Amino acid sequence: MSSALTFDPIRLPPECDRLREEVRAFLDEEIAAGTYDPQEPGNDHGFSPAFSRKVGAKGWIGMTWPKQYGGHERSFLERYVVTEEFRVANAPVRLHFVADRQSGPVLLKYANERIKQDVLPRICRGEVCFAIGMSEPGSGSDLFAASTRASKTKGGWHINGTKVWTSNAHHADYLIGLFRTSPATKDNRRHGLTQFVVDMKTPGITVNPIYQMTGQHDFNEVVFQDAFMPDDHVLGEVDGAWKQATSELAYERSGPERFLETFYVLQELVRVLGTNPDLRGAEGLGRLVAQVHALRRMSVSVAGMLHAGKEPVVEAAIVKDVGTIWEQALPHRARELAAFVEEGASNRATFEEQLRFATLIAPKLTIQGGTTEILRGIIARGLGLR
Amino acid sequence: MESTSLIAETASRLLRHHCDPQTLNSFAGDDWQGPAWAALEVAGLPLAWVPEDLGGAGVSLEDGFGLLSLAGRYAVPLPLAETLLAGWLLARGEIAVPAGMLTCAPTRRGDKLRLAREGTLSGRLRAVPFAKAAKHLAVLAEREDGRGSVIALIELATARVADGRSIAGDALNTVSLEAVHPIVTRDAPDGLDGESLLAMGAAARAMQMSGALAAVLDIAVAYANERVAFERPIAKFQAVQHNLARLAGEAAAAMAVAGSAANAIATALAAPRGRLPLAARGFDDALFLEVAAAKIRVGEAAGVGAGIAHQVLGAIGFTREHVLHRFTQRLWAWRDDFDNESAWAVRLGTLIAARGSEGLWPLLASR
Numbered sequence: 143m144s145s146a147l148t149f150d151p152i153r154l155p156p157e158c159d160r161l162r163e164e165v166r167a168f169l170d171e172e173i174a175a176g177t178y179d180p181q182e183p184g185n186d187h188g189f190s191p192a193f194s195r196k197v198g199a200k201g202w203i204g205m206t207w208p209k210q211y212g213g214h215e216r217s218f219l220e221r222y223v224v225t226e227e228f229r230v231a232n233a234p235v236r237l238h239f240v241a242d243r244q245s246g247p248v249l250l251k252y253a254n255e256r257i258k259q260d261v262l263p264r265i266c267r268g269e270v271c272f273a274i275g276m277s278e279p280g281s282g283s284d285l286f287a288a289s290t291r292a293s294k295t296k297g298g299w300h301i302n303g304t305k306v307w308t309s310n311a312h313h314a315d316y317l318i319g320l321f322r323t324s325p326a327t328k329d330n331r332r333h334g335l336t337q338f339v340v341d342m343k344t345p346g347i348t349v350n351p352i353y354q355m356t357g358q359h360d361f362n363e364v365v366f367q368d369a370f371m372p373d374d375h376v377l378g379e380v381d382g383a384w385k386q387a388t389s390e391l392a393y394e395r396s397g398p399e400r401f402l403e404t405f406y407v408l409q410e411l412v413r414v415l416g417t418n419p420d421l422r423g424a425e426g427l428g429r430l431v432a433q434v435h436a437l438r439r440m441s442v443s444v445a446g447m448l449h450a451g452k453e454p455v456v457e458a459a460i461v462k463d464v465g466t467i468w469e470q471a472l473p474h475r476a477r478e479l480a481a482f483v484e485e486g487a488s489n490r491a492t493f494e495e496q497l498r499f500a501t502l503i504a505p506k507l508t509i510q511g512g513t514t515e516i517l518r519g520i521i522a523r524g525l526g527l528r
Numbered sequence: 529m530e531s532t533s534l535i536a537e538t539a540s541r542l543l544r545h546h547c548d549p550q551t552l553n554s555f556a557g558d559d560w561q562g563p564a565w566a567a568l569e570v571a572g573l574p575l576a577w578v579p580e581d582l583g584g585a586g587v588s589l590e591d592g593f594g595l596l597s598l599a600g601r602y603a604v605p606l607p608l609a610e611t612l613l614a615g616w617l618l619a620r621g622e623i624a625v626p627a628g629m630l631t632c633a634p635t636r637r638g639d640k641l642r643l644a645r646e647g648t649l650s651g652r653l654r655a656v657p658f659a660k661a662a663k664h665l666a667v668l669a670e671r672e673d674g675r676g677s678v679i680a681l682i683e684l685a686t687a688r689v690a691d692g693r694s695i696a697g698d699a700l701n702t703v704s705l706e707a708v709h710p711i712v713t714r715d716a717p718d719g720l721d722g723e724s725l726l727a728m729g730a731a732a733r734a735m736q737m738s739g740a741l742a743a744v745l746d747i748a749v750a751y752a753n754e755r756v757a758f759e760r761p762i763a764k765f766q767a768v769q770h771n772l773a774r775l776a777g778e779a780a781a782a783m784a785v786a787g788s789a790a791n792a793i794a795t796a797l798a799a800p801r802g803r804l805p806l807a808a809r810g811f812d813d814a815l816f817l818e819v820a821a822a823k824i825r826v827g828e829a830a831g832v833g834a835g836i837a838h839q840v841l842g843a844i845g846f847t848r849e850h851v852l853h854r855f856t857q858r859l860w861a862w863r864d865d866f867d868n869e870s871a872w873a874v875r876l877g878t879l880i881a882a883r884g885s886e887g888l889w890p891l892l893a894s895r
Contacts, residue, residue, distance in 0.1 A: 147742070147776065147779065147780055147783065149780060149783045149784035149787060150787070151784075151787045151788045151790070151791035151792075153791075153895055154895065162893065226893065227893075230889050230893075405889075408888070409885045409888055409889070410885070412880060412881060412884065412885040412888055413884075413885040415881055416881065417881050417882055417884060418881065418882075419877065419878070419881045421874060423877065423881070424873070424874045424875075424877035424878045424881065425870055425873040425874045425877055426873075426877065427873075427876075427877035427880055427881060428820070428824065428872065428873030428874060428875065428876035428877030428878075428880065429824055429828070429869070429873045429877075431817070431821065431876055431877070431880050431888070431892075432785075432820065432821035432824035432825045432828075432869075432872075432873065432876060433825060433828075434892065435785065435817055435818075435821040435825075435892055436781045436784060436785035436821060436822075436825040437781075438892060438893075439784045439785055439788040440780060440781060440784040440785075443784055456776075457780065460773075460776060460777050460780045463773065463774075463777055464777040464780070464781060515770070517773070518769065518770045518773035518774070519766075519769065519773075521773035521776050521777070522763075522769035522770070522772060522773050524776075525745075525749050525772060525773070525776055526749065526753065527749065527752060527753065527763040527764075527768075527769050527772060528763070528764065528769065
């Protein structure tokens with residue numbers, strides 16, 4: 143019921159302001175030093191080992207994790223500030239972002255102690271890249287149809303099968319994968335899947351590129367042929383991954399990256415429209431800014447609830463649903479609003495280039511990490527409709 | 529001053545008893561209004577924002593905004609928000625607040641009242657909610673000689689109040705003043721002008737609308753679970769589920785952005801010598817963003833949300849008998865009060881453009 147939906151007006155505490163200044167100063171320095179070009183959202187694509195190591199040295203990876211694993215025991219809201227500043231500055235965080243957001247927290251919760259000691263500190267130093275192996279040729283949104291098998295053998299498991307659409311797999315040191323260890327049961331079709339942390343150097347793993355329609359290489363096909371996983375690489379309960387899969391999603395779904403992915407288009411639009419836009423431009427701009435402000439308030443609110451130890455699963459799904467629809471529509475709306483702007487606008491070429499890029503990547507925004515349809519199913523369940 | 533939970537409890541009890549939408553929907557006339565208003569007055573709710581020494585209940589701004597969201601959940605067709613706003617305005621001028629229904633103006637940018645040297649007020653005020661029903665009007669006016677703004681209390685019997693109703697059927701009137709003698713006039717405190725009243729009004733409407741959207745969501749969800757078609761509750765159809773999920777998204781956005789604006793205003797005014805920094809001097813871009821974005825985004829959510837709810841409820845939701853229209857019609861009407869989303873968007877877009885591209889993100893991330 144709606145009376146259960148909560149979006150408290152959360153304000154970021156003062157320590158976040160200081161941190162934000164630090165992050166901005168760091169990014170300014172890196173841009174000035176030529177480490178990366180913030181005007182190039184498509185630069186490969188954001189993968190930079192040197193940059194990730196610097197971020198690690200700053201203490202901005204694994205910010206909320208325990209110190210014993212290399213973390214910094216800072217608040218979830220502080221992590222939020224770093225994430226949004228990096229996102230808006232188009233910082234090249236691809237190497238460490240997935241590990242920081244998703245994989246690390248999964249390891250913290252479910253991995254064997256030896257693996258935690260080994261891997262987590264390296265994530266925090268910005269040295270290791272993670273991929274997520276969920277989708278398969280016959281299993282996308284329907285995760286529980288996964289058929290890539292892990293068969294028990296002495297001291298471990300043999301994995302056989304294929305994962306697809308696996309972002310970063312060609313860079314990844316590790317992959318957290320979902321594999322079938324038993325058949326589904328009659329009363330629980332979600333039974334029988336197990337999460338593993340996979341060392342990508344394991345013999346028997348082949349990564350084949352899948353090029354995207356933007357020309358970029360992000361997706362891959364990952365083929366497992368008798369790849370051996372030792373027992374201690376199991377995460378959590380054998381056959382019980384379905385109990386683990388959902389709890390982390392609130393973190394994944396509600397972050398600033400879920401509505402700021404095309405934000406650079408809005409910034410260039412402001413530049414194209416100039417300091418004194420006509421009525422149409424001003425109204426259009428005002429509505430776009432109202433939307434992004436509302437999304438940020440929703441997202442910060444969810445961050446505040448996570449910080450307070452709550453599990454706002456439905457609220458988080460709503461942020462991603464509304465946020466991704468908006469960031470997907472943004473380049474199209476910007477195109478309309480800029481239609482009558484004189485050719486002479488100083489940043490016209492940059493605007494066109496960024497608009498083209500954002501338009502090309504827009505379709506993926508409502509697919510990756512849980513499609514619109516899946517999110518609306520989760521929201522509907524939360525509303526008591528199913 | 530009562531505690532937050534006590535105010536909410538009292539208000540819930542009274543609204544449930546006196547303003548139940550189903551019950552009001554079955555009444556032909558307005559006879560229920562007197563007793564309902566009297567009950568709210570006894571509890572001190574309409575003058576919540578007036579300090580005790582000026583005749584009010586001295587409730588915090590935050591709790592008053594909470595009360596308005598609750599009133600939105602009942603689509604209360606009484607000048608509760610208007611009286612709260614009028615009381616707030618009068619209290620800013622240290623003017624003792626009369627009992628009874630109040631309203632306030634101007635509610636549109638561009639409407640101006642002038643205070644002549646001899647102390648009379650003249651001007652035309654469009655779209656003053658409940659002016660026909662209220663006894664007194666609280667206004668902001670500008671001195672003819674340009675020496676700043678004043679707050680004044682007017683007896684509405686001394687003005688010409690044109691007939692008029694909102695799309696929801698609530699009184700919405702043009703009020704014309706020709707050399708009217710106000711009951712009392714006081715200099716507005718530094719930093720308070722027409723923009724401040726518009727901002728308070730916009731935030732108040734945003735809270736009412738977010739409450740109404742939450743109620744509309746509840747109504748639509750409950751109906752979808754009850755109504756059987758093709759041998760199952762329509763809630764089981766994915767097309768219906770997805771529509772309701774979108775409605776939830778709009779209600780959520782409204783809740784978040786309105787709550788944030790109300791909190792921002794309450795925080796600004798709670799500071800020592802707190803003022804609403806939206807007048808020309810000391811104008812605060814971040815506070816303006818909060819209020820403008822709230823009115824814009826909630827207005828958009830009202831349009832989309834009401835449309836989805838009607839689609840889910842089908843023909844029954846289009847009848848006079850069903851309560852849905854009490855909410856959707858007020859959502860449509862409230863969009864236009866204290867300037868509509870287009871007007872706010874032009875102002876916000878103009879501000880953003882003037883700040884330039886580099887100024888956009890720092891503004892968004894300022895709190």
